[in-house]
Amino acid sequence: MSAPTKELLVVEDLRKWFPVRRSLADVLAGRERRYVRAVDGVSFTVVCSEVFCLVGESGCGKTTTGRLIVRALRPTSGKMLYRVSEEVLDALRALHVRLEGDSFVDLAGRFRGKADKLLRREVQMILQDPYGSLNPRQTIRDILEEPLIIHGIGGSRDERLELVVKALKDVKLTPPEEFLDRYPHQLSGGQRQRVNIARALLLKPKLIVADEPVSMLDVSIRAEILQLMLELRDVKNLTYVFITHDLAVANNICDRIAVMYLGKIVELGPATEVIRNPLHPYTKALIAAIPEPDPRKGRAIKEVPIKGEVPNAVNVPPGCRLHPRCPYAEERCRREEPELKDVGGGHLVACHLY
Amino acid sequence: MTLLEVKDLHVHYRTLKGVVRAVEGVTFELGRGEALGIGGESGCGKSTLAFALMKLIPPPGRIVKGKVILDGKDLTGLPEDVLRKEVRWKEVSMVFQGAMNALCPVFTIGDQLAGPLMYHWGMSRREALERAAEALEMVGLHSDMLRRYPHELSGGQKQRVVIAMAILLNPKLIIADEPTTALDVIVQAQIMNLFKKLKKELSSSLVFITHDLSLIADIADKVAIMYGGKLVEFGPAEEVFIEPKHPYTHLLLSSIPRIDRRTKLTWIPGTPPDLRNPPPGCRFWPRCPHAMDICKKEEPPMVELGRGHRVLCHLYA
Numbered sequence: 001m002s003a004p005t006k007e008l009l010v011v012e013d014l015r016k017w018f019p020v021r022r023s024l025a026d027v028l029a030g031r032e033r034r035y036v037r038a039v040d041g042v043s044f045t046v047v048c049s050e051v052f053c054l055v056g057e058s059g060c061g062k063t064t065t066g067r068l069i070v071r072a073l074r075p076t077s078g079k080m081l082y083r084v085s086e087e088v089l090d091a092l093r094a095l096h097v098r099l100e101g102d103s104f105v106d107l108a109g110r111f112r113g114k115a116d117k118l119l120r121r122e123v124q125m126i127l128q129d130p131y132g133s134l135n136p137r138q139t140i141r142d143i144l145e146e147p148l149i150i151h152g153i154g155g156s157r158d159e160r161l162e163l164v165v166k167a168l169k170d171v172k173l174t175p176p177e178e179f180l181d182r183y184p185h186q187l188s189g190g191q192r193q194r195v196n197i198a199r200a201l202l203l204k205p206k207l208i209v210a211d212e213p214v215s216m217l218d219v220s221i222r223a224e225i226l227q228l229m230l231e232l233r234d235v236k237n238l239t240y241v242f243i244t245h246d247l248a249v250a251n252n253i254c255d256r257i258a259v260m261y262l263g264k265i266v267e268l269g270p271a272t273e274v275i276r277n278p279l280h281p282y283t284k285a286l287i288a289a290i291p292e293p294d295p296r297k298g299r300a301i302k303e304v305p306i307k308g309e310v311p312n313a314v315n316v317p318p319g320c321r322l323h324p325r326c327p328y329a330e331e332r333c334r335r336e337e338p339e340l341k342d343v344g345g346g347h348l349v350a351c352h353l354y
Numbered sequence: 355m356t357l358l359e360v361k362d363l364h365v366h367y368r369t370l371k372g373v374v375r376a377v378e379g380v381t382f383e384l385g386r387g388e389a390l391g392i393g394g395e396s397g398c399g400k401s402t403l404a405f406a407l408m409k410l411i412p413p414p415g416r417i418v419k420g421k422v423i424l425d426g427k428d429l430t431g432l433p434e435d436v437l438r439k440e441v442r443w444k445e446v447s448m449v450f451q452g453a454m455n456a457l458c459p460v461f462t463i464g465d466q467l468a469g470p471l472m473y474h475w476g477m478s479r480r481e482a483l484e485r486a487a488e489a490l491e492m493v494g495l496h497s498d499m500l501r502r503y504p505h506e507l508s509g510g511q512k513q514r515v516v517i518a519m520a521i522l523l524n525p526k527l528i529i530a531d532e533p534t535t536a537l538d539v540i541v542q543a544q545i546m547n548l549f550k551k552l553k554k555e556l557s558s559s560l561v562f563i564t565h566d567l568s569l570i571a572d573i574a575d576k577v578a579i580m581y582g583g584k585l586v587e588f589g590p591a592e593e594v595f596i597e598p599k600h601p602y603t604h605l606l607l608s609s610i611p612r613i614d615r616r617t618k619l620t621w622i623p624g625t626p627p628d629l630r631n632p633p634p635g636c637r638f639w640p641r642c643p644h645a646m647d648i649c650k651k652e653e654p655p656m657v658e659l660g661r662g663h664r665v666l667c668h669l670y671a
Contacts, residue, residue: 057539219566223611248611251616291569292568296592304547309541
């Protein structure tokens with residue numbers, strides 16, 4: 001690899017607030033509009049050909065962040081600078097799309113027509129639920145052909161068929177002919193997830209957002225899908241934003257990890273560093289809570305320092321968001337929000353303890 | 355002292371597309387106060403086995419053969435009304451999968467907990483609510499919860515209520531079917547701690563069903579691994595986890611991603627068998643790295659390895 005630290009995506013102060021519906025009584029009483037602060041000021045950089053993990057419990061904003069990156073949602077504020085390749089850059093210039101710097105496009109902006117399609121090809125998503133994400137009334141061939149038709153790739157039906165067959169081979173659904181005319185219900189969970197991956201890869205994207213791609217699969221086949229994703233990264237020169245709640249999975253496939261809590265990143269760093277040497281009390285608790293398949297280590301009541309459950313993202317606690325659950329909370333944590341600070345070696349943590 | 359004995363249990367579902375042999379010839383025993391963990395991939399028959407222990411298999415499922423002996427009584431022979439009045443909840447209770455949906459949304463927690471006490475123990479409403487408050491305290495909830503409705507509770511709290519419901523009548527056996535699947539890791543650890551605490555305080559036995567072998571290692575004294583409707587390995591937790599004998603158990607354990615080290619990822623190739631039409635011989639041979647000719651033809655015998663450890667495999671015959 002020529003330049004291993006070339007940024008592909010730079011996310012700056014990204015926010016997504018969902019308004020909460022007010023009742024008529026609220027409106028009459030003049031109560032202020034309230035928001036679910038799903039993503040609330042998140043900044044990170046994804047480097048070319050790495051696996052970047054967003055880890056956190058449900059409701060921490062990791063999926064919303066993923067959906068913002070693929071432009072399924074529009075952010076409330078913030079920037080998502082994406083480095084486009086030379087060919088696409090020329091095409092975008094011809095369409096008079098506003099560029100940031102010499103080779104970045106802000107994905108938070110609005111795009112129309114051709115520019116929109118060009119950018120959508122660049123960033124694709126693998127969805128979590130292999131049972132719900134494939135149309136039950138379409139055959140595998142129809143499912144995989146659809147993005148090609150939409151993007152006008154492959155002139156004839158035969159040409160498209162060739163591309164679909166190749167995509168099936170890429171994800172090791174062989175022989176491909178056997179899968180073309182099948183319906184999703186005739187496939188196992190693992191096979192469906194392969195179809196999902198094939199669909200994401202058909203448009204030759206550079207960046208893939210994978211939202212919990214293995215959480216609904218049996219443990220016995222998870223590794224097979226993860227290994228396939230890693231192989232495809234090397235062959236197709238992909239970069240992953242990998243969203244998961246499972247730190248053990250993250251430990252085994254990720255280069256860098258960002259731990260999210262209530263819409264903020266609380267810790268970010270190289271995977272081995274974050275897992276071997278966690279600094280934030282929340283990360284420590286997440287790691288302590290993972291059960292290990294060794295009866296000699298279990299049995300005893302486990303110390304889980306963090307109490308209770310994640311609060312509602314409408315009423316975000318002031319100061320540090322973790323302070324009501326944190327065993328080390330001091331006066332300062334209740335007032336001041338800690339900033340994400342570098343403690344050395346690219347390991348960042350947002351905690352007043354450091 | 356043995357509390358539960360399951361002998362050669364067969365459960366079949368008769369469907370239009372053929373008979374699904376969900377549980378085939380399962381035999382095991384469980385002592386008083388012991389915890390048994392049943393593990394395996396989805397579709398291996400572990401949930402069906404759990405429901406069979408209460409004789410609560412949804413139609414078209416039926417116990418076609420075998421016995422479930424709880425405290426000397428064969429449940430398979432008992433009529434439905436006796437089961438309902440004398441056995442279910444009083445002797446065996448269950449923590450259902452997806453506690454989120456196991457509570458009725460239109461009754462308060464108090465009403466839902468008081469119901470079984472009034473029905474089974476003939477308590478007055480007031481007495482029942484007092485006992486319900488005690489049960490809530492045991493699972494770490496405040497008695498204020500009695501007046502609340504399920505939608506006012508968080509996922510972890512609902513799970514605790516469902517566990518309180520299961521321990522309400524001091525049953526001899528509690529069955530927990532994937533009790534933590536819908537929960538976050540931190541809440542999962544809290545609920546596992548609760549199970550460990552209850553196991554110490556109550557004398558009940560526990561059957562813990564999950565696809566996550568790490569959770570079994572966390573709580574179980576004995577482990578049963580199921581594959582394709584059959585019990586393929588059974589034994590004390592230490593032995594099964596540290597020296598797994600069946601190739602399936604071995605592969606299943608090594609496919610768990612670990613937090614304490616970064617390992618090469620391994621998996622089990624292929625898919626589990628179709629239980630309508632399982633392969634001849636050993637059900638695992640199409641995926642087994644040690645498959646021999648005999649595995650494809652003859653069903654493997656259950657081999658005793660001593661200390662209650664047994665395995666269904668030709669390698670040890």
